[in-house]
Amino acid sequence: MKKRLLIIGVLVMTLSLIGIVRAQDLSGQLEIFSWWSGDEGPALEALIALYNSQNPNVEVINATVTGGSGVNAKAVLKTRMLGGTPPDTFQVHAGQELTGTWVVAGRMQDLSGLYAEQGWNEAFPPDLIDLLTVDGAIYSVPVNIHRSNVLWYNPAKVEEWGVSVPATWDEFLAACPTLQAAGVTPLVVGEAWTVNHLWESIALGILGADGWNGIWTGETLANSPEMVAVWNRFSEILACSNVGADSAGLSWQQAVDKVLAGEAAFNIMGDWAAGYMSTTLGLEPGVGFGFAPAPDTAGSFMWLSDSFGLPVGAPNPDNTIAWLSLLGSVEGQNAFNPLKGSIPARTDAVAAAPDLYNAYLQSAAEDWAGNRLVGSLAHGVAANERFMGDFNTVMEVFIASGSAEAAASAMSAVCITSGACAGA
Amino acid sequence: MRNNRDRYIAFVMLLPSLILVGIFVYGFIGQAIQTSMTDWGQNPAQPPLAATVIKSFVGLQNYENIMTDTLEFYFRNALVNTFFFTVLFVLGCVAAGMILALLLDQKVVGEGFFRTIFLFPMALSFVVTGTIWRWMLQPGGGVNILPQVLFGLPPIEFSWINSRDVWLPFEWGNVPAYLTMAGIAILAFLAVRYASARRWRASRYAVLAAVIVLLVFAARLWDFVWLPLDTPEAETPIAPKGFNAALVGIIIAAVWQMSGYTMAMFIAGIRGVPEELREAARVDGCSELDVYRRIVLPQLNPIILSAMIILGHISLKIFDLVFAMAGPDNAKAVVPGLLVYTEGFRENAFAKASAIAVIMLFFVTLIIVPYLWSQLRESRSRGR
Numbered sequence: 001m002k003k004r005l006l007i008i009g010v011l012v013m014t015l016s017l018i019g020i021v022r023a024q025d026l027s028g029q030l031e032i033f034s035w036w037s038g039d040e041g042p043a044l045e046a047l048i049a050l051y052n053s054q055n056p057n058v059e060v061i062n063a064t065v066t067g068g069s070g071v072n073a074k075a076v077l078k079t080r081m082l083g084g085t086p087p088d089t090f091q092v093h094a095g096q097e098l099t100g101t102w103v104v105a106g107r108m109q110d111l112s113g114l115y116a117e118q119g120w121n122e123a124f125p126p127d128l129i130d131l132l133t134v135d136g137a138i139y140s141v142p143v144n145i146h147r148s149n150v151l152w153y154n155p156a157k158v159e160e161w162g163v164s165v166p167a168t169w170d171e172f173l174a175a176c177p178t179l180q181a182a183g184v185t186p187l188v189v190g191e192a193w194t195v196n197h198l199w200e201s202i203a204l205g206i207l208g209a210d211g212w213n214g215i216w217t218g219e220t221l222a223n224s225p226e227m228v229a230v231w232n233r234f235s236e237i238l239a240c241s242n243v244g245a246d247s248a249g250l251s252w253q254q255a256v257d258k259v260l261a262g263e264a265a266f267n268i269m270g271d272w273a274a275g276y277m278s279t280t281l282g283l284e285p286g287v288g289f290g291f292a293p294a295p296d297t298a299g300s301f302m303w304l305s306d307s308f309g310l311p312v313g314a315p316n317p318d319n320t321i322a323w324l325s326l327l328g329s330v331e332g333q334n335a336f337n338p339l340k341g342s343i344p345a346r347t348d349a350v351a352a353a354p355d356l357y358n359a360y361l362q363s364a365a366e367d368w369a370g371n372r373l374v375g376s377l378a379h380g381v382a383a384n385e386r387f388m389g390d391f392n393t394v395m396e397v398f399i400a401s402g403s404a405e406a407a408a409s410a411m412s413a414v415c416i417t418s419g420a421c422a423g424a
Numbered sequence: 425m426r427n428n429r430d431r432y433i434a435f436v437m438l439l440p441s442l443i444l445v446g447i448f449v450y451g452f453i454g455q456a457i458q459t460s461m462t463d464w465g466q467n468p469a470q471p472p473l474a475a476t477v478i479k480s481f482v483g484l485q486n487y488e489n490i491m492t493d494t495l496e497f498y499f500r501n502a503l504v505n506t507f508f509f510t511v512l513f514v515l516g517c518v519a520a521g522m523i524l525a526l527l528l529d530q531k532v533v534g535e536g537f538f539r540t541i542f543l544f545p546m547a548l549s550f551v552v553t554g555t556i557w558r559w560m561l562q563p564g565g566g567v568n569i570l571p572q573v574l575f576g577l578p579p580i581e582f583s584w585i586n587s588r589d590v591w592l593p594f595e596w597g598n599v600p601a602y603l604t605m606a607g608i609a610i611l612a613f614l615a616v617r618y619a620s621a622r623r624w625r626a627s628r629y630a631v632l633a634a635v636i637v638l639l640v641f642a643a644r645l646w647d648f649v650w651l652p653l654d655t656p657e658a659e660t661p662i663a664p665k666g667f668n669a670a671l672v673g674i675i676i677a678a679v680w681q682m683s684g685y686t687m688a689m690f691i692a693g694i695r696g697v698p699e700e701l702r703e704a705a706r707v708d709g710c711s712e713l714d715v716y717r718r719i720v721l722p723q724l725n726p727i728i729l730s731a732m733i734i735l736g737h738i739s740l741k742i743f744d745l746v747f748a749m750a751g752p753d754n755a756k757a758v759v760p761g762l763l764v765y766t767e768g769f770r771e772n773a774f775a776k777a778s779a780i781a782v783i784m785l786f787f788v789t790l791i792i793v794p795y796l797w798s799q800l801r802e803s804r805s806r807g808r
Contacts, residue, residue: 071752075769081473101772105474192753246563248586248754312475386465389771393495396755400588401661413495419468 027057030319032308033080034091035073037064039280043339047143050335051326058319063087069193069379081107086311088320094142094305095131095381096420102309103134109310110137114321120328123346127373128305131381140309141324143333144342147271147364148302148376149201149294155287157262169205169233169295172266176240179265186240188264190250195243196378196395198268202237203230205296209372212300216375216382218422222412231404243399260289268294270304270379274360275341285360293367301371304379305345337361343368387420453785460486460778465771472772479775486779497663499780500596502760506787508667509675509759510739516679517735518728521686526716528687529694539691543684550681554748557677561585561749582669585750585757589669596665608637663755670756674749681745682738686731693727694720733795737788760784 030051036044041064048060065073070091077090086107092098102108115121115138121129124142132138153165161182166172172186179186189195204212206229207220214220220227241247242264250258256273258264260281267273274291277283285291293300308327310320326332330352333344338356343365350357350365357365375381380388394414398407415421462479465472466486470479490499524542528535545553560566561584568584571577594602615634659665697720705719743761750757752766760780768777 071770075765078473078769078772101471101473105471107473107475191751244588246583246586248751249558249562249584386771386773389766389773390495392753392755393498396498397495397662400663400755403661406662410495417466417468 025057026055026319026322028316028319029059029061029088030316030323031061031063031087032089032091032323033063033065033073033077033087035065035067035070036091037066039275040340043336046335046339047326047332050332051323054326055319055322058316058322081311084313086313088314088316089308089310089323091306091308092140093380094128094140094307095375096384097380098132098140098307098309099134100384100420102311103139107312108139109312109314109317110139111141111310111324112136112138114141114324114328118325118328123328123348125347125368125373128303128345131375132307140307141328142305142307142345143327144337144340145303145305145345145364145368146342146379147367148197148304148379149204149297149300150269150271150273151292151294152256152259152267152269152273152277153265153290153292154260154262155290158265158290160262161265163265165290165292166266166295167292167298169202169237172295173236173240175265180240184262185242185245185258185264186266187237188242188250188255188258188267189247190252190255191248192392192395193378194250194252194255194269195247195399196391197270198237198241199230199234199395200302200377201268201294201297202234203227204300204302204374205294206230206233209300209374212302212374212382215421222415222421223408227411228404228408231398231407234398235402235404270376271360271364272341274358274364278358278360279341285358291360291363299371300374301367302374302376303368304376304381383420384418386418387414390414390418456778456781456785459775460782462775464775465773465777466775472774482775486775487783490776490779494659494662497659498755498758499760499763500659500665501663501668501755502758502763502780504596504665505668505671505757505759506740509671509678509742510736512671512675513678513682513739514732514735516675517683517686518731520679520683521688521690521731524683524687525690525694528691539688542687545681546685548681550678550742550745551748553677553681554674554745557673557680558585558749561673582672584673585670585754587669587672588756590664590666591669593664593666596659599665611637668756670750670754674746674757677749678739678742678745682735686735689727689731690724693724697723729795733791736791740784740788740791 032044032048034044044062044064048062052058052060065076067073070093073091077087080086081102092102098108115129120141128142128145129138132140132142151165158165161179161184163175163178164171166175176186187198189198203215207214207226211220211226215222215227242250247255252269252273253276255264255267256269256276259267260277260283271291274285274289277289278285281288283289292298308324310317310324314320327336328346330344330346330349333346333349334353334356337344337349338361341361343357343361344350347365347369350362354362377383377388377391383391391411391414394407394410397410398404401407459479461481461483463470463482463485464477464479466482467480470477490496528538528542532538562568563583563586568580568582570580572579612634615631701719702715705715710718741761742759743765746757746759746762747765752762752770760783764777764781764784767773767780
């Protein structure tokens with residue numbers, strides 16, 4: 001409650017400040033297309049309120065299409081783009097979901113001028129900007145950062161079972177029989193995409209940051225011995241999980257619930273789980289729930305990011321530029337992220353208002369500024385949409401056949417049809 | 425003269441809707457067929473969502489791919505699932521609807537109330553039905569713990585939509601042989617019927633035809649006809665074919681939703697049987713059971729056929745129920761409608777999605793066209 005008051009206070013202050021300083025004469029409409037509704041709605045509305053105070057004459061149309069990680073919104077967006085009626089700006093995962101889908105299709109406008117004008121080239125980490133860049137042109141403005149490779153647990157329960165939080169997968173596999181003997185699922189996963197999510201953390205742990213990036217540049221071959229090792233390790237870990245029992249019917253929230261209830265020991269999920277546990281369930285980070293980098297991935301930050309760009313043919317480009325400028329600013333990022341439960345993409349934003357962020361987010365921001373950054377596969381950063389879809393097929397091959405070699409060769413085939421591994 | 429003018433006016437009146445249907449139904453069907461023969465989304469050098477995509481003609485390449493490519497087993501799973509889903513869904517709805525209709529025909533108190541209750545699920549959308557049943561069929565709760573809660577019995581262990589069990593397993597490579605045998609069986613049946621109707625002179629032709637068909641069968645002609653259907657050896661370990669147990673829950677939900685509808689159709693049919701006919705049968709010494717068996721049910725045949733056609737094309741096109749219950753990535757519960765969506769709008773493989781859509785259309789046509797044909801012939805013969 002106190003924190004929310006504080007956030008609102010800061011918002012009001014920045015609102016009034018900006019209102020005085022910048023009095024632009026923009027008018028018309030601004031259609032913002034996103035999948036932020038429900039729990040994520042207030043964060044977007046805070047940004048829109050900020051925008052309205054800066055540009056009182058612009059009518060903002062908040063076009064949201066519900067559905068987690070944009071499953072439905074992306075389909076609607078595609079029909080709109082193909083039909084020639086793009087919105088003024090739309091939410092898109094930074095990385096291949098932006099570049100591999102929209103930039104290569106020639107549907108986005110270069111924003112490098114705006115980057116230079118706003119000094120963003122220094123504010124955002126270069127590894128992040130790299131993945132928004134094609135041939136020297138930058139195509140979107142990242143609002144937030146989520147981390148994919150996080151291990152979640154219940155500190156009280158872990159102590160009760162007498163296991164330590166695994167820093168490596170070897171430690172996890174050693175603890176697995178103890179946990180199973182205690183009637184606990186050592187690692188809980190949910191529906192199909194959360195299994196892919198687990199896989200990327202394991203692959204990152206075995207291949208390392210360079211090896212992981214190498215998959216997408218063609219240096220780590222999908223059917224190489226290292227990748228077969230990844231699948232073998234994955235198989236050992238799945239044997240300590242609930243895959244094949246009740247996993248397919250669990251949402252990621254239900255999987256997290258099992259950890260908190262003590263029915264399962266560990267879960268690997270993105271740090272939106274921290275938002276779920278601290279905001280929705282009201283738990284204290286570090287006390288009600290514990291967090292650590294996924295085993296073997298300390299020092300690496302596997303990220304995903306929501307960003308907004310300027311599509312070709314946007315009806316009100318000036319209004320969009322004003323929106324993007326707000327998104328990239330410290331006040332914009334600090335208005336949005338505490339409510340969303342993510343960290344700012346700018347490395348200097350948390351330091352400007354540390355009180356807005358809880359213990360988890362502070363630690364994540366520290367890692368964001370200091371760790372090796374690698375893009376997530378399951379969330380559209382590392383590989384194009386074709387590969388992501390076909391990766392489900394690879395996963396099914398692996399789960400059905402149980403063969404690491406079969407999975408590796410299937411992935412190799414998918415690499416070729418999607419063109420995702422040749423280093424776009 | 426008068427007649428001609430009427431026809432002319434009728435034609436003019438129909439013209440707008442003919443044009444609209446021509447463009448928005450047949451025109452787009454044509455476009456889907458055309459798209460399915462291009463490489464839109466298959467060529468990494470051509471971004472599928474660009475303003476100007478160069479789509480090259482590739483003939484039946486996409487169809488061949490989804491039938492034979494090792495990694496396209498989702499589509500083949502979907503075909504098998506559609507078969508089992510359609511058969512069990514249609515049979516389930518017809519059986520449940522018939523039982524409900526017969527029960528309600530017994531002049532029960534509060535018939536209107538029960539009729540409303542049974543018809544009510546139809547007022548829900550498949551998405552609502554799917555969400556409710558998905559919750560009820562969670563492995564660790566819902567239906568599974570019902571015996572425990574009610575009677576203290578051990579809970580059911582079946583994991584419903586999560587199940588990876590395959591019942592009635594068969595080899596995908598044998599499907600052409602099964603289809604050929606089914607086709608020959610139907611031909612033989614027709615030949616026998618034809619022969620018995622026309623006495624023995626025509627039956628010579630029938631016997632001849634049957635012999636030819638058998639020869640064809642013996643020559644394993646399907647090996648040539650169905651060559652494109654041959655799939656890699658890897659199919660069985662990766663994607664075993666058979667009745668996927670994951671479908672059971674989905675079929676139950678679908679039958680729950682649609683059996684009220686068949687019930688309503690059957691009640692209307694039963695009520696349409698004149699009371700005099702029943703009376704006459706009773707006077708002639710029929711028991712109540714025989715009244716239904718010999719008088720009422722035979723009159724329901726056309727209604728059963730209509731119900732099967734309507735349910736059949738719903739099940740061939742099913743999307744929302746499966747999406748809500750199993751999600752888009754459950755390889756054991758995938759159906760063609762889901763694949764059109766995921767291949768097209770998630771993976772941008774528009775040509776492949778079109779090919780799947782065209783195959784769906786083909787199956788629906790197989791059901792609808794003979795039905796329309798017979799209806800048309802019936803109404804024409806009735807008109808004269």
